[in-house]
Amino acid sequence: MAINTNATERTRARYERIAPLYDCIETLAERRHRLWRKRLWSLVEGPRVLEVGVGTGKNMSYYPEGMEITAIDLTPGMLERARQRAEALNVSVDLRLGDVQALDFLDNRFDDAVATFVFCSVPDPLLGLQELERVVKPGGHVLLLEHVRSANPVVGGTHGHAQSPGGAHHGGKHQPAHGGKCTSQWSAPGSGGKPGRGWNLQANCGA
Numbered sequence: 063m064a065i066n067t068n069a070t071e072r073t074r075a076r077y078e079r080i081a082p083l084y085d086c087i088e089t090l091a092e093r094r095h096r097l098w099r100k101r102l103w104s105l106v107e108g109p110r111v112l113e114v115g116v117g118t119g120k121n122m123s124y125y126p127e128g129m130e131i132t133a134i135d136l137t138p139g140m141l142e143r144a145r146q147r148a149e150a151l152n153v154s155v156d157l158r159l160g161d162v163q164a165l166d167f168l169d170n171r172f173d174d175a176v177a178t179f180v181f182c183s184v185p186d187p188l189l190g191l192q193e194l195e196r197v198v199k200p201g202g203h204v205l206l207l208e209h210v211r212s213a214n215p216v217v218g219g220t221h222g223h224a225q226s227p228g229g230a231h232h233g234g235k236h237q238p239a240h241g242g243k244c245t246s247q248w249s250a251p252g253s254g255g256k257p258g259r260g261w262n263l264q265a266n267c268g269a
């Protein structure tokens with residue numbers, strides 16, 4: 063599958079514009095996200111972990127001790143802020159520019175991969191998930207925290223139209239708090255991945 067370079071460039075440009083304001087914009091939402099981040103990172107076994115779409119480094123406070131963490135982001139402006147945060151928190155992390163749709167790592171390089179609020183802005187999320195499957199060892203985990211439509215019919219009704227999960231793939235239209243609508247697909251456990259693998263969708267931040 064080829065990368066949609068125009069869409070990827072638009073995503074990068076959008077986050078480059080947002081980068082100086084990102085932490086400020088997210089202040090209120092972050093109060094809710096903190097608990098989810100903590101929970102997600104408590105599930106990471108490591109020791110070699112890849113974080114994709116590290117952004118300004120909001121997950122760094124939750125990195126477990128003793129992990130060897132590599133973190134990538136598409137956007138130089140976001141990554142620069144992540145570098146500043148890593149320095150301020152004295153966190154050891156290998157920060158690199160990179161695109162989850164074309165990862166610059168060998169197969170089976172990591173024990174686990176993590177992404178928080180990233181896949182709704184990746185132009186081809188399926189390609190990104192396939193790349194994560196490639197670089198994570200068999201038996202490893204891909205842990206995702208994403209904005210999804212609420213299961214609560216009242217709250218969910220405010221989130222726009224959504225498809226129900228079904229068949230070999232889960233598909234959904236999400237309306238992320240920070241942007242427009244987008245569509246993503248990811249492999250359901252046992253449907254397309256190698257044996258012993260599964261995609262974990264860990265959180266519903268919509269309600």
Ligand SMILES: C[S@@+](CC[C@H](N)C(=O)[O-])C[C@H]1O[C@@H](n2cnc3c(N)ncnc32)[C@H](O)[C@@H]1O
Nearest residue numbers: 077115116117120135136137140161162178179
């Ligand atoms: C909404 S921010 C989330 C940042 C951070 N993960 C957090 O939880 O605050 C989305 C991040 O994903 C990055 N991103 C978008 N598309 C990407 C891609 N194809 N590969 C890597 N990072 C990407 C953006 O540059 C941005 O920093």
